[in-house]
Amino acid sequence: MKKTIFVFSALIVALLALFQLSKYAYISRDVSVEIVIASIAIVFFLIGLYINKRTLQKEKLPDTIVNLKRVEELGISNREYEVLVQISNGLSNKEIAKKLFVSESTIKTHVSNLLVKLDAKRRTQAVQKAKQLQILAI
Amino acid sequence: MKKTIFVFSALIVALLALFQLSKYAYISRDVSVEIVIASIAIVFFLIGLYINKRTLQKEKLPDTIVNLKRVEELGISNREYEVLVQISNGLSNKEIAKKLFVSESTIKTHVSNLLVKLDAKRRTQAVQKAKQLQILAI
DNA sequence: ACGATTTTGGTACTTTAGTATGAGTCTCTC
DNA sequence: GAGAGACTCATACTAAAGTACCAAAATCGT
Known part of the structure; x- marks a missing residue:
């Protein structure tokens, strides 16, 4: 919100500056009025492009x-979350155990706890729910 | 590309129209010059916003x-693909069988074929690979 | 230091998942 | 109409996955 206020302040300043320019312009020559107007149009067109790109890019990120x-x-504890990530990467319990340097029993315990906490019956469902809840990157 | 040409044609027309307006305006009164310039700025600012939104929304879709x-x-056959979708929704073989009105054996066959075709060892890995290959919606 | 979680691990068991193999039906094409 | 693919289903098996219950370390907050 602070940035929006700043941008609009800058716009107003730019507008006032252009007012001054335009006054000097049509005093000296008549043709330059068109040029001033055209440049105003182009500048504000580009500003519009830029601001929108910024805001839309920010909207993208939260996804x-x-x-x-x-x-x-x-x-969900840290360790359980680590296991969840590995499940979503398609690893088996044994593979996760190797990767995290623990026994397969431990992983099974973590998985069981995860299923309860995510209200899932299977690991595949756990992954699907986790992604819906945005606790796993898509 | 056709739309871009159309939009820029429209811009030029709008610019010319504003030229005419501005000429009449500063003949009658001096204050209205600022108003014209301000309206030009606002209009082109909004046009900038609109065009950028359009193009950025199109970029989003292919993802x-x-x-x-x-x-x-x-x-991957049609039926196999249907099964793949249900797997990614977290359903078990039995649940998929019910949903597609076939036996669990049939689903197992489809799953086995899917695993070979996707070069996966487990259904979770199949889902992960399928999403990487963009054959499953994220 | 003490209680509360967290993390770890085990055993024993049930349930899914996945493999291998074979085979019948159906549809589409040449 | 013969063959190729796709879809179906079954049996028998092995391998994972998941449950239930227990329990010892390790970690952390106050």
Whole structure:
């Protein structure tokens, strides 16, 4: 919101500056009025392009960003979350165990807890729900 | 490209129209020059916003669209693809069987074929690979 | 330091998932 | 109408996945 205020202030300043320019312009010559108007149009057209690009790019980002607050809310621990990520990467319990340097039993415990916390019956469903809840990157 | 040409033609027409307005305006009164310039600025600013929104929205779409050509290239049949979609929705073989009105054996066959065609060892990996290949919506 | 989580691990068991193999039906094409 | 693919289904098996229950370390907040 602060940036929006700044941008609009800058716009007003630019507008006032152009007023001054235009006054000097049509005093000296008559043809330059068209040029001033054209340049105003082009400048504000470009400003419009730029601002929109900025805002739309910001709208894009939240789609892929992980909602870590929700992970806490669901009571999912750090280790459990790590396991969840590996599940979504398509790894088996044994593979996850190797990757995280623990036994397969441990992973099974984590997975069981995850299924309860995500209200899922299978790991595939857990992944689907996690992505819906935006706690996993798409 | 055709739309771009149309938009820029419209811009030129609008510019010419504003020239005419501005000429009449500063003949009658001096204050209205500022108003004309301001309105030009606002109009072109909004045009800039609009055009950019259009183009950026088009860029967004291809990210979520499914690449059906690649499904064919991998030799995945229609029925297999249906099963793949249900897997990514987190359903079990039994649930998929009910949903598609076939036996669980049939689903197992489809899944086995899918795993070979997607070069995956598990259904979770199949989903992950399918999304990487953009044959499944994210 | 103490209680509360978290993380780890085990055993024993049930349920899914996945493989291998074979085979019948159906549709489309040449 | 013969063959190719796709779809269906079954049996028998192996391999994962998941549940239930318990319990010892490790970590962390106050």
